[in-house]
């Protein structure tokens with residue numbers, strides 16, 4: 001925690017320093033000005049794009065936040081080399097969560113760098129054993145409703161393999177809510193922000209007033225599943241961030257966000273709008289799960305996933321609030 005004086009001097013420091021951020025979006029490089037050593041790399045906003053990769057310099061080298069998809073590490077190393085960063089300069093990799101677009105490249109990256117890997121304790125099981133993601137994504141619910149689409153079998157990891165391969169890693173360290181990681185001038189507070197992933201982590205740099213939001217806030221709104229925290233967890237996570245003094249966000253997908261308030265509202269409104277759509281549809285009469293899913297999710301290819309788990313998340317919330325009820329597969333307004 002820093003007091004008012006700390007915040008004031010931080011602002012002064014910010015205006016005095018010429019800082020540099022480079023972000024790589026849709027394969028093109030753009031240079032802007034932010035931090036004196038912050039490097040940002042990413043491909044785009046939509047799955048299966050790799051997440052942005054952020055590099056922070058301290059007196060020992062670099063801290064890397066996420067590594068992106070498997071199979072794209074060569075490209076990452078190339079871009080790092082172009083900026084004068086050698087893989088072995090990276091002494092720590094912080095993973096925001098154990099999804100393939102964020103950590104799929106970790107096993108390959110560690111062949112080039114002797115970095116210690118840090119992840120939230122609740123994400124560690126999936127990082128060590130990616131099969132756990134089947135549960136975290138609630139694939140069983142998708143198969144329950146749409147199993148016949150895939151002749152009764154759907155393998156999440158095989159699917160990842162074809163678009164953004166996952167890998168596994170045993171973390172050297174795990175973190176939890178409230179932990180603070182100090183690196184040179186940077187001090188990252190660990191915020192657990194579930195909804196999209198059970199141990200999803202956002203990193204808050206309080207002195208500088210920025211947040212590495214992971215997938216919580218970004219160019220697109222992330223999916224959420226009951227086992228990853230659901231819509232209840234997602235809304236709580238947004239409220240947690242709302243209470244902080246944050247003047248810019250570095251998301252895992254998309255460019256830097258400077259209108260923080262608007263960005264949080266945009267995500268929150270999208271979640272609440274979905275709830276409204278569900279209640280309005282039920283106003284007309286009871287619906288089956290699939291009918292309701294079709295009302296909520298317009299693109300047919302998204303009904304199986306993430307439609308199923310998004311709808312299930314909302315139904316759990318609305319049932320808890322006594323607004324909807326279920327009779328087998330039929331959902332009705334209370």
Ligand SMILES: [Zn+2]
Pocket residue numbers: 097099196197215
């Ligand atoms: Zn994710």
Ligand SMILES: [Zn+2]
Pocket residue numbers: 051099101102215252253
């Ligand atoms: Zn992501």
